[in-house]
Amino acid sequence: MTASTGTDVLRYAAFTTDPAGGNPAGIVLDAQGLDKAAMLAIADKVGYSETAFLTAPPPGFGTPGRAFTVRYFSPKAEVSFCGHATIATAVALAERIGPGELVFATSVGTVPVEVTRDEGGQLRATLTSVEPAVAPVTDGDLAEALAALNWAATDLDPVLPPRIAYAGAHHLVLAAKTRSRLADLHYDFDRLAALMRARDWTTVQLVWRESAQVYHVRNPFPVGGIVEDPATGASAAAFGGYLRELGLVGSTAELTLHQGDDLGRPGVLGVELRAGDSRVRVTGAAVALPD
Structure with a gap:
């Protein structure tokens, strides 16, 4: 039809x-x-x-x-x-x-x-989520992603290393060292889209760590024809799996992700990890939009 x-x-x-x-x-x-x-x-x-x-x-x-x-x-x-x-x-x-x-x-x-x-x-x-997974990113892919984003390697937070995280879709996780670096997002749309299509990445998840439980995130989504996704539940689940895989949170944890602030569309995503269950839970409200 x-x-x-x-x-x-x-x-x-x-x-x-x-x-x-x-x-x-x-x-x-x-x-x-x-x-x-x-x-x-x-x-x-x-x-x-x-x-x-x-x-x-x-x-x-x-x-x-x-x-x-x-x-x-x-x-x-x-x-x-x-x-x-x-x-x-x-x-x-x-x-x-x-x-x-x-x-x-x-x-x-x-x-x-x-x-x-x-x-x-x-x-x-x-x-x-479905079963999460975490994989390394090659030096070449990381260099190309940083170049497309107009980021330098020195912009990255060494506590949160670059990885490919999955919980239903693949996302490149990159952590900014400062909130101002996260806020200043001006990237090469076509160059990043080409890399993401070649590697089957759905979004690039850019994060800044406010604390061990609170993060600010942004998600470029050029492969979907969108400059930036305002709130991304799939990558939130993948990020929860990433933090647990790297030992950056305990087996039980509750995290808060703030996304969309830099777009003027603030959203809050809750991420929960439970001991004995490798899957990740993501919680949020939703509201009907006016006609």
């Missing part, structure tokens, strides 16, 4: 309770009958970093009515996994079918999501 004006697209901002903050996502709750080309065309028209498309789950998968297959599209391509669109979708579903447990079948595996209502009545969703 081709894209049509009759497709109902919801618009939510994730990791915020303010429509002016967080990361906007498109959501198509009933994408049955839409093919890949149609989904891509809709995502391109919506223009957000990602749009989520829900269809029926595989036979026997999850609780009927609370299990779905989800695909994610940027304006340029299908994305293996998207955290902020998952959070937004879960909240949108909870508004319609009630809070509780949901489960999503994604291209990278099963992603459980729990939606709860806090004391103030706000719905919050917590996704549980």
